[in-house]
Amino acid sequence: MALTLRTAPRKLWQTLSSIKTGVLLIILVVIFSAAGTVILQRPMTDPDDMQRAYSPAMLRFLDAVGLTDVFHTRWFVALLILVSLSIIAASVQRFPNAWRFFSRPYKSPDENFRKALPTQAQIAIADEEEGLNAAERAFKHLGLKTERIVRTDSFSLFSERHRISEMAVYIVHASLLLIFTGFIVDSLYGWRGFLMLSPGTSSNQVETKDGVQRTIPFSIRCDGTGEETYADGTPKRWWSKLAVVDGGREVSSKEIVVNDPLVYHGLRFYQASYGRTGKLDRLVLDATPASGTKGAPQEISLGMNQAVALDANTSVQLVEFIPDFVVQDGRVYARSTDVVNPAVHMIVTSKNANGRKANSSVNVWLPPIEGIAENAASPYAFEPKDLKTGIFTGLQVSHEPGQWAVWAGVVLMAIGLTFVFYVIHTRYWVVPVVDAGGRSVLWIGGTANRNRDAFELSFKHVVEQIQKELKPELAASAPAQATSRTTIAGR
Amino acid sequence: MERAKVEQHPATGNTMVVLVGLGILFLLFIAFLNVVKSGNIFSEANLLYAALVFYAGAGALYLGFGVTGTEAYIKFASLMTWAGLLANTGAVAHRWYEAGHPPFASIYEMLLSFVWTLAALTLIAEKRYGVKVIGTVTMPVAITGVILMQLLPSEVRPLVPALQSTWLHVHVTLAMLAYAACALSFALAMMFLIQDKVKTEMFLAATSIFTVGIYAAVLTRFEKWGGLNVIAWDAQNKTEVFISRGVRLFVTIPDLGWLMLLVFAAVAAPLVLFILSRIKKNEGLLAVADRAVFISILLQALALVFFLLRVRGGQYPSLDADGLYATSLAASPFILSALVGGIFANLLYLLLLWRREDLERLLPDADALDRITYKTICIAFPLLTLMIAAGAYWANRAWGSYWNWDPKETWAAITWLVYAGYLHMRITRGWRGRRAAYFAILGFAVVMFTFFGVTYLLPGLHAYA
Numbered sequence: 001m002a003l004t005l006r007t008a009p010r011k012l013w014q015t016l017s018s019i020k021t022g023v024l025l026i027i028l029v030v031i032f033s034a035a036g037t038v039i040l041q042r043p044m045t046d047p048d049d050m051q052r053a054y055s056p057a058m059l060r061f062l063d064a065v066g067l068t069d070v071f072h073t074r075w076f077v078a079l080l081i082l083v084s085l086s087i088i089a090a091s092v093q094r095f096p097n098a099w100r101f102f103s104r105p106y107k108s109p110d111e112n113f114r115k116a117l118p119t120q121a122q123i124a125i126a127d128e129e130e131g132l133n134a135a136e137r138a139f140k141h142l143g144l145k146t147e148r149i150v151r152t153d154s155f156s157l158f159s160e161r162h163r164i165s166e167m168a169v170y171i172v173h174a175s176l177l178l179i180f181t182g183f184i185v186d187s188l189y190g191w192r193g194f195l196m197l198s199p200g201t202s203s204n205q206v207e208t209k210d211g212v213q214r215t216i217p218f219s220i221r222c223d224g225t226g227e228e229t230y231a232d233g234t235p236k237r238w239w240s241k242l243a244v245v246d247g248g249r250e251v252s253s254k255e256i257v258v259n260d261p262l263v264y265h266g267l268r269f270y271q272a273s274y275g276r277t278g279k280l281d282r283l284v285l286d287a288t289p290a291s292g293t294k295g296a297p298q299e300i301s302l303g304m305n306q307a308v309a310l311d312a313n314t315s316v317q318l319v320e321f322i323p324d325f326v327v328q329d330g331r332v333y334a335r336s337t338d339v340v341n342p343a344v345h346m347i348v349t350s351k352n353a354n355g356r357k358a359n360s361s362v363n364v365w366l367p368p369i370e371g372i373a374e375n376a377a378s379p380y381a382f383e384p385k386d387l388k389t390g391i392f393t394g395l396q397v398s399h400e401p402g403q404w405a406v407w408a409g410v411v412l413m414a415i416g417l418t419f420v421f422y423v424i425h426t427r428y429w430v431v432p433v434v435d436a437g438g439r440s441v442l443w444i445g446g447t448a449n450r451n452r453d454a455f456e457l458s459f460k461h462v463v464e465q466i467q468k469e470l471k472p473e474l475a476a477s478a479p480a481q482a483t484s485r486t487t488i489a490g491r
Numbered sequence: 492m493e494r495a496k497v498e499q500h501p502a503t504g505n506t507m508v509v510l511v512g513l514g515i516l517f518l519l520f521i522a523f524l525n526v527v528k529s530g531n532i533f534s535e536a537n538l539l540y541a542a543l544v545f546y547a548g549a550g551a552l553y554l555g556f557g558v559t560g561t562e563a564y565i566k567f568a569s570l571m572t573w574a575g576l577l578a579n580t581g582a583v584a585h586r587w588y589e590a591g592h593p594p595f596a597s598i599y600e601m602l603l604s605f606v607w608t609l610a611a612l613t614l615i616a617e618k619r620y621g622v623k624v625i626g627t628v629t630m631p632v633a634i635t636g637v638i639l640m641q642l643l644p645s646e647v648r649p650l651v652p653a654l655q656s657t658w659l660h661v662h663v664t665l666a667m668l669a670y671a672a673c674a675l676s677f678a679l680a681m682m683f684l685i686q687d688k689v690k691t692e693m694f695l696a697a698t699s700i701f702t703v704g705i706y707a708a709v710l711t712r713f714e715k716w717g718g719l720n721v722i723a724w725d726a727q728n729k730t731e732v733f734i735s736r737g738v739r740l741f742v743t744i745p746d747l748g749w750l751m752l753l754v755f756a757a758v759a760a761p762l763v764l765f766i767l768s769r770i771k772k773n774e775g776l777l778a779v780a781d782r783a784v785f786i787s788i789l790l791q792a793l794a795l796v797f798f799l800l801r802v803r804g805g806q807y808p809s810l811d812a813d814g815l816y817a818t819s820l821a822a823s824p825f826i827l828s829a830l831v832g833g834i835f836a837n838l839l840y841l842l843l844l845w846r847r848e849d850l851e852r853l854l855p856d857a858d859a860l861d862r863i864t865y866k867t868i869c870i871a872f873p874l875l876t877l878m879i880a881a882g883a884y885w886a887n888r889a890w891g892s893y894w895n896w897d898p899k900e901t902w903a904a905i906t907w908l909v910y911a912g913y914l915h916m917r918i919t920r921g922w923r924g925r926r927a928a929y930f931a932i933l934g935f936a937v938v939m940f941t942f943f944g945v946t947y948l949l950p951g952l953h954a955y956a
Contacts, residue, residue, distance in 0.1 A: 033896075037902060183894065270889070396890060398892060400891075414877065
């Protein structure tokens with residue numbers, strides 16, 4: 001059939017809403033997602049590791065096709081959008097029928113329907129009215145509500161439960177679409193970054209993944225941070241006392257820990273890490289005069305580059321702090337920024353006693369480093385008492401406007417799945433008919449949209465209960481004839 | 492057209508039960524003597540040992556049924572499983588009390604919980620679904636689990652900040668339940684195929700392909716001159732040895748590679764014979780293939796023993812660093828599980844070969860199994876959904892993002908899609924019977940990959956590229 005202008009959209013719609021298309025798209029998503037786990041992905045891998053793992057030609061090819069960052073390429077996002085469209089199309093196409101079925105219950109079964117129904121039974125009755133009354137009593141006994149349906153010359157019974165179950169699958173698919181929407185919104189408008197603060201400082205600059213500095217509309221101030229460890233040194237708890245300063249005022253404050261972030265105006269601040277900056281905060285020393293003059297040691301506290309007077313003629317200045325020192329070729333180097341092997345370099349300046357302006361300076365190193373330190377010439381001896389190094393708290397900052405759609409979708413899906421698997425739409429009909437032999441019988445039929453084998457059992461109970469209710473009436477007439485033509489269509 | 496039948500042993504009644512019972516009493520008595528010396532009867536180690544002894548008894552009786560066909564063994568095996576579950580519950584409770592949190596925080600604890608779940612599910616499947624022989628599958632796995640636990644560092648490690656969250660427990664519990672339900676659906680689908688009269692030789696082919704796959708994976712560690720590469724182990728710190736961040740140090744155990752290659756040939760033989768018998772339409776070759784399976788089991792056991800012996804003692808050289816390094820079974824849990832799994836799968840095939848009629852009698856009929864498989868997946872799927880959701884919510888609270896396309900996350904999502912596919916095919920397209928069973932088996936294969944493959948086989952920072 002030629003693809004005319006009229007038939008093309010229709011064909012497109014049919015293809016999009018067919019299950020085959022859905023399955024094909026899902027298979028493609030699975031293949032590319034799997035590829036994204038097998039092939040090293042750039043966002044998570046060091047560039048050096050990438051070059052080590054693949055040959056240059058292979059790496060060029062993978063980069064060109066987008067397989068080194070599968071989940072962020074345009075065509076993968078397009079694939080996800082196509083999946084969403086296919087779900088929408090399939091649902092829209094099937095929904096009208098489902099809605100018709102849902103909104104117009106079939107309460108009065110005609111002869112063809114009665115003949116074809118797999119689960120049915122017939123009980124001989126003496127009198128229509130009594131038979132239906134017995135059936136009503138039976139249903140009531142089993143806890144099922146019934147309603148009387150008026151027919152041309154009699155009435156019948158109809159009982160159903162949980163009709164909402166017919167809509168359950170649409171609830172599940174709607175929830176999936178909600179989740180996808182939230183995810184796409186976050187991909188387009190969400191961002192994540194990192195913020196490092198030392199106690200007492202505040203900042204409104206967040207560094208995002210690509211190194212870009214992003215300004216947020218308020219500041220975060222760190223009022224304190226700390227770490228608790230277990231006996232063996234593994235971290236037990238990282239905490240930070242944060243305050244939000246918006247428009248010059250402090251509007252909110254919270255002590256955060258891992259798993260418990262600070263949330264303000266849609267931005268979330270997570271406790272991600274904690275560490276030492278490797279820079280000196282404060283050095284506390286005891287200074288004792290070296291030349292035996294009686295004097296109690298005085299305690300002084302030095303910050304970086306700070307000078308403190310020891311007496312009228314002498315002062316000491318802290319000029320260098322090396323957190324992890326190593327001596328090589330007569331020079332002192334820093335091996336790392338971890339405070340493992342600290343050394344401090346101070347200069348003791350003393351004014352010459354006879355007033356000449358010339359000052360003499362002595363380089364004092366703690367610990368005394370051979371060949372460099374001139375500690376012996378210093379008028380004061382120093383003993384370190386305390387070393388406070390700078391600490392920082394690492395905060396993860398994220399903005400995810402779409403997450404509410406995601407969580408709503410998850411809750412909706414839980415509800416939907418509960419309905420799909422555990423809430424079953426059951427229907428019973430009881431119709432008085434005249435069978436082939438001219439006798440009055442009560443036709444009983446039933447359906448369930450799931451778990452049919454369990455329903456067969458329930459149906460049998462219903463029939464037995466109706467028979468029990470009929471017994472007194474049947475004392476004089478023929479014994480009950482219940483024929484159950486049932487097929488197990490396991491579902 | 493007769494395949495050579497293996498001799499059926501006459502049912503010998505209670506002899507085996509008595510022997511197993513005596514064996515258990517003996518083992519428990521010896522343990523008791525040791526315990527009296529040390530003083531603490533109900534320690535976690537003792538309870539675990541008791542659980543192991545009972546599971547071993549149950550496993551022996553289930554396998555005894557496999558060899559002799561005596562149904563009485565199954566009843567006693569069931570009782571032993573109950574006893575083992577009781578002891579296991581004691582161990583779990585003790586661990587929970589000692590650690591202050593449910594046992595989910597290390598691989599030792601995960602195995603403890605997993606073995607408990609296996610025993611519980613065995614009993615549920617027996618009582619609720621009437622599948623009485625499921626213990627032949629689950630008990631050996633439980634035994635392997637408990638033995639594996641003995642190798643792993645078991646100190647109570649305090650939780651690092653990221654793990655101090657209720658969501659950890661929620662997520663891990665859901666994961667365990669979901670994967671257990673998937674495992675059960677796999678076993679039921681296999682049983683369906685048995686009841687659906689799938690020919691025994693098809694099971695031969697499947698088992699053979701599976702074992703060949705295992706040894707092919709092991710042989711990726713083959714070193715040019717016949718050694719096998721395993722990860723080095725630092726016994727002092729009880730951790731793997733790393734050369735640099737994320738890159739593990741591998742040592743080469745000489746000659747083990749040749750042995751693995753030999754076993755690979757032995758496990759490939761049944762498959763080759765199967766293919767030949769199809770091409771040449773010669774059923775006699777299938778009998779030869781069955782004998783080949785038997786021989787391959789012996790060789791696989793040999794490989795396992797050598798692997799254990801070599802790994803537990805000795806120092807080995809490495810291509811990446813100077814000197815000799817030790818290794819340990821704890822450094823190669825994947826290889827160990829793979830070797831044991833291969834032997835186990837082949838033993839199950841022999842059980843099918845020798846006892847097919849008895850199994851067909853004891854198992855529910857095909858239709859019932861088809862429906863039960865479906866019902867099990869109806870339980871597994873919502874659990875999978877909730878597990879992924881809980882994991883995402885936890886990640887969001889801990890690290891600020893609910894989805895990172897991490898390999899573990901991605902494969903969990905793929906697993907979810909596969910089971911969603913099963914449900915779609917069943918509900919919308921009316922797939923039943925064999926097609927549904929194959930789909931369920933595929934689903935479990937994906938679950939296994941998500942569980943083991945992502946950690947051990949995928950490239951990246953966490954594996955040898």
